Amino acid sequence: MTRQRLIGMGIVLIAAGAALVWLMSRPVVLPPADSRQDEMAGMDMPWMGKEQQKKPALVEEAVGPGTPLESEGVPGIVTIAPDRLQTIGVKYEPVARRPLEKIIRTVGRVAVDERKLAKVTIKFHGWIEQLFVSATGDHVKKGQQLFTIYSPDLVATQEEYLLALQGRKQMGESEFPEVARGSQDLLEATKRRFQLWDITDDHIRELEKTGKVLKTLPIHSPITGTVIKKDALAGAHVDPGQELYTIADLSHIWILADIYEYELSFVKKDQKAAVTLSYDPSTVLTGHVGFIYPTLDPKTRTAKVRFELDNRDETLKPDMYANVELRVSLGTRLAIPQEAVIESGQKQVVFLHHGGGKLEPRLIKTGVKTGEWSEVLEGLKEGEHIVTSANFLIDSESRLKSVVEGMGGMPGMKMKD
Structure with missing residues (x-):
């Protein structure tokens, strides 16, 4: 390669570098956003399918001015094609008064x-001789014998009673009233002691009739019921207040x-x-x-x-x-299905159907909920038609439409079928 040729190539490279530096130093000026989006909207993008190029849209243009609900964060009246409403399964139902029942x-x-529960205890110490009710779960009747018990106190009281009874017979006809009254008081005091120990009157009468002191005396059930607890054992020593049976009706x-x-x-x-x-x-x-x-x-x-x-x-x-x-x-109260209500924080919203695919979001106030029904306190009148299914889909699409309409100055973003 000759020297002249090498010099020529160097001059070309120097000129190209200078041109690149000059271009990079200049500011880049882009066309306005509106014109760029218009161009993008009209571009043919063969690498995308037709379904991808087509923007999905459910909600069409709003009909009429917005409602006061827009200030509450709820979109205004929206219109959806009737065939589209049928496709997504929208159903309607009139607001009516109906009987409500809380379950x-x-x-x-x-x-x-607790009012039919009894515990069997004794008020003196002794030894259980014989058990007549010996198992938990046994049924007993009021007054039925549960067990017999030997107690030195019982034996001594029987002897005192017989002596008092004999003394009353001997002194009852005394010419001195104080003596007769004293013997009667002694007999009554001994009899009262039996009663305080839960010894029934028939045993006292038997003692008076036979005049024989019994070694053991029976204890009876205070109520009719079932033995749900038993601690009584034959031959066991028992103390006053010890629970022997628990009986429940x-x-x-x-x-x-x-x-x-x-x-x-x-x-x-x-x-x-x-x-x-x-x-x-x-x-x-x-x-x-x-x-x-x-x-x-x-x-x-x-x-x-x-x-x-x-x-x-x-x-x-x-x-x-x-x-x-x-x-x-x-x-009877004004009520609507619970599935018709969209809960949005502290707000409740339903969609009214005005015909022709026109849907109006309405703020309401609900009361008691019973099963599938919600009581309506404010916001609806009897006879108005409301949407009872697909509410969330309609709500999301209507909110999306409000967002898109709020993006003013961005052509190409309008949602159409």
């Missing part, structure tokens, strides 16, 4: 009626259940309740609210409610679990 369900524990029982504090206002004394058991849901027992306890559990936010019901066949056993259902009639 409260809870689980309770079966408990013994299970023909009438309690169910203790927890009710949440927000449901307590619906629970009243003497309300009827349906009770079922998990192993036999087809059998429904009827009880009533007997008592609402005055305290609340701070951890569970519940209060105890006592349900009472008859249990003559003893189907319900103590400590069983039972399902309790309360039905509270609330009367």
Whole structure:
């Protein structure tokens, strides 16, 4: 390569570098945004499919001026093609007054009626001689003999009674009234001691008739019921106050259940309740609210409610679990399906259908909720048609339309079918 040729190539490279430096030093001026987006909107993009190039749109242009709800963050009236409404499964229902019923369900524990519970104790020390009721679960009747007991105090009191009885016979006809009255008082005092020890009158009469001191005397059941606890053993020594039997009348029982504090206002004394058991849901027992306890559990936010019901066949056993259902009639009220309400923070919104695909979002105020229904306190009138399905899809699309319309000055972003 000649020297002249090398010199020529160097001059060309120097000139190209100078031109590049000059171009980089100049500011870049882009066309206005509107013209750029117009150009992009009209560009043919073969690498994208037709479905991708087509912008999805559900909500068409708004009809008429916006409603006051727009200031509350809720879009105004929107129009959706009727065939599109049918496609997405929109359903309507008129606002109407209907009877409402509040249903409260809870689980309770079966408990013994405390008013039909008795404990058998003795008021003197002694030794059990013979047991007549020897097993837990045995049924007893009021006055039935439970066991016999030997006690030195009982033997001594019997002897005193016989002596007092004999003294009254001898001194009862005394010419001195004080002597006759003293013998009678002694007899009555001894008899009262038997009664305080729960020795029945028939045994006292038997003692008077035979005149023989008995080694043992029987102790009787105070109520009719079932033995749910037994600590009495033949030959055992017992002290005063020691519990030997616990007897419960299970023909009438309690169910203790927890009710949440927000449901307590619906629970009243003497309300009827349906009770079922998990192993036999087809059998429904009827009880009533007997008592609402005055305290609340701070951890569970519940209060105890006592349900009472008859249990003559003893189907319900103590400590069983039972399902309790309360039905509270609330009367006739203006109500709509719960699925029609869109919860937005502290606001409730429904869509009114004006025909021709026109939908109006409406702020409402709801009251009590019962199953599938919500009471309407404000915002709707009887007979108005509301959307009861696909509400969230309509709500999201209407909000999207408001956002797009708020992006003024950006051509090419208008949503069309």
